[in-house]
Amino acid sequence: MDASQIAQVTEMMYALRNPAGVPTYPIIFVGLGVLTFALHILFVQMMLGTSVITIFGAFNTNPYWRRLAAAMLEVAKISVSVAIVVGVAPLLFVQVVYDPHWYTSNVLSANWVIGFIIILIFAYWAMYFYYFQNSKNKDKTVQPKSRWAMLVSLALMLVVGFIMHSLTSQILHPELWKEWYLQNGTLDYSGSQLHAYNLWRFAFFISMAIPVTGGLLVTYRRFKSVREDADQDYLNWAASIGKTWMKVGSVISAALYVAWMMTIPETAGDFATSFWGIIGGVMVLSYALWAQFRLNGEARFCSYMALPVALVIGLIVATSREMLRYGILDGFFGYNFMDYKVVMDWYSTGLFFLTFALVGGSVLAYFLTVAWQAGQTVGVYTPSPMVNRMGTIALWVIGLWTLQFFIIGIYIWAK
Numbered sequence: 001m002d003a004s005q006i007a008q009v010t011e012m013m014y015a016l017r018n019p020a021g022v023p024t025y026p027i028i029f030v031g032l033g034v035l036t037f038a039l040h041i042l043f044v045q046m047m048l049g050t051s052v053i054t055i056f057g058a059f060n061t062n063p064y065w066r067r068l069a070a071a072m073l074e075v076a077k078i079s080v081s082v083a084i085v086v087g088v089a090p091l092l093f094v095q096v097v098y099d100p101h102w103y104t105s106n107v108l109s110a111n112w113v114i115g116f117i118i119i120l121i122f123a124y125w126a127m128y129f130y131y132f133q134n135s136k137n138k139d140k141t142v143q144p145k146s147r148w149a150m151l152v153s154l155a156l157m158l159v160v161g162f163i164m165h166s167l168t169s170q171i172l173h174p175e176l177w178k179e180w181y182l183q184n185g186t187l188d189y190s191g192s193q194l195h196a197y198n199l200w201r202f203a204f205f206i207s208m209a210i211p212v213t214g215g216l217l218v219t220y221r222r223f224k225s226v227r228e229d230a231d232q233d234y235l236n237w238a239a240s241i242g243k244t245w246m247k248v249g250s251v252i253s254a255a256l257y258v259a260w261m262m263t264i265p266e267t268a269g270d271f272a273t274s275f276w277g278i279i280g281g282v283m284v285l286s287y288a289l290w291a292q293f294r295l296n297g298e299a300r301f302c303s304y305m306a307l308p309v310a311l312v313i314g315l316i317v318a319t320s321r322e323m324l325r326y327g328i329l330d331g332f333f334g335y336n337f338m339d340y341k342v343v344m345d346w347y348s349t350g351l352f353f354l355t356f357a358l359v360g361g362s363v364l365a366y367f368l369t370v371a372w373q374a375g376q377t378v379g380v381y382t383p384s385p386m387v388n389r390m391g392t393i394a395l396w397v398i399g400l401w402t403l404q405f406f407i408i409g410i411y412i413w414a415k
């Protein structure tokens with residue numbers, strides 16, 4: 001591409017920008033986008049890994065595998081819903097500062113964007129179908145029914161992930177947007193194609209399911225081992241599989257990371273050998289070392305750390321991924337999200353963070369406490385008065401939030 005062609009692409013991107021501007025500093029949106037993407041992909045990886053264990057156990061006659069499969073199906077169900085909820089957040093942030101890119105990419109593949117929801121519904125439905133087919137069976141050692149449903153669920157989840165991956169990849173190629181839209185002289189309004197992908201990049205994010213789920217198994221053992229009825233042999237067996245997955249999986253993922261870096265677009269320049277290009281892969285590999293040296297022996301007291309460490313590594317990888325996007329769009333094409341017009345709205349910015357901290361904090365603290373204590377209780381769980389009070393506080397906070405919502409709304413409407 002010559003300089004005038006690049007200038008045209010730059011101009012096109014700025015022309016597509018929302019002239020209304022953004023309500024707070026653009027870096028805040030990108031920062032929150034990175035943070036929430038790291039959470040999204042962590043739960044996506046747990047969902048995929050636990051689905052694989054569920055399937056493996058369903059086709060295996062070993063009683064330990066059967067038991068682990070039944071336990072991991074519970075985690076898979078929750079992980080899908082959390083992955084979806086924390087998938088919406090990076091979507092909101094990326095569409096604010098990268099609106100020219102996100103919407104162009106979505107319109108170019110509109111059928112897939114709409115199909116995404118339908119495919120996801122079927123994927124989730126298939127998982128629940130499998131669950132309901134087998135939930136009444138208390139004996140976890142018998143062969144589960146409708147195993148096909150879990151296979152369908154996993155396959156459809158991967159299709160959903162691939163659509164997201166393709167939309168993200170299309171963002172990185174503004175120089176090709178017009179070509180995709182105008183194919184052989186005819187305008188293609190259909191939105192029926194996914195135009196860009198990088199299988200190494202996709203495989204990297206998916207493969208991280210192995211070490212992350214390994215970390216989850218180690219945590220599972222730590223969590224369940226304090227129960228009076230804990231079967232320590234079974235839990236040790238699960239954790240040892242987890243440690244192997246952490247070590248082997250991190251090496252596989254690091255290799256795929258290198259393959260991704262070797263196949264990034266030319267417009268990224270020397271990103272692969274830059275600090276951010278290298279650090280992502282190094283961090284992934286460090287998980288194997290952490291598992292090897294930190295989780296030795298019984299590792300009873302530090303195994304809760306396996307998932308937080310995975311999240312920190314995921315955050316660094318998410319930052320590298322964002323730096324790659326910035327490197328291409330700003331470094332090569334001269335589109336800088338930082339120069340977005342800011343129309344400061346302190347109320348909405350403040351409300352966002354307060355909602356996050358107070359509503360999110362109080363409700364999550366209550367839910368997590370109940371889930372945590374219930375998981376470690378043998379028989380029926382009865383929350384303590386203190387936990388009940390946490391629930392009441394959470395309800396009050398939600399009530400007050402709703403009240404301020406209407407008061408401010410009516411005030412603005414009446415003004």
Ligand code: HEM
Nearest residue numbers: 044084087088090091094157158160161164165168201205
């Ligand atoms: C349940 C199945 C899902 C899977 C397997 C999945 C997987 C992925 C993967 C692999 C990526 C990284 C793509 C890349 O950078 O190459 C990604 C990114 C993303 N996903 Fe998901 N995802 C799922 C569901 C969702 C849902 C339901 C939403 C939102 C409603 C969502 C929103 C996003 C967003 C916003 C990004 C980042 C886009 C960007 O930064 O450009 N995902 N997802």
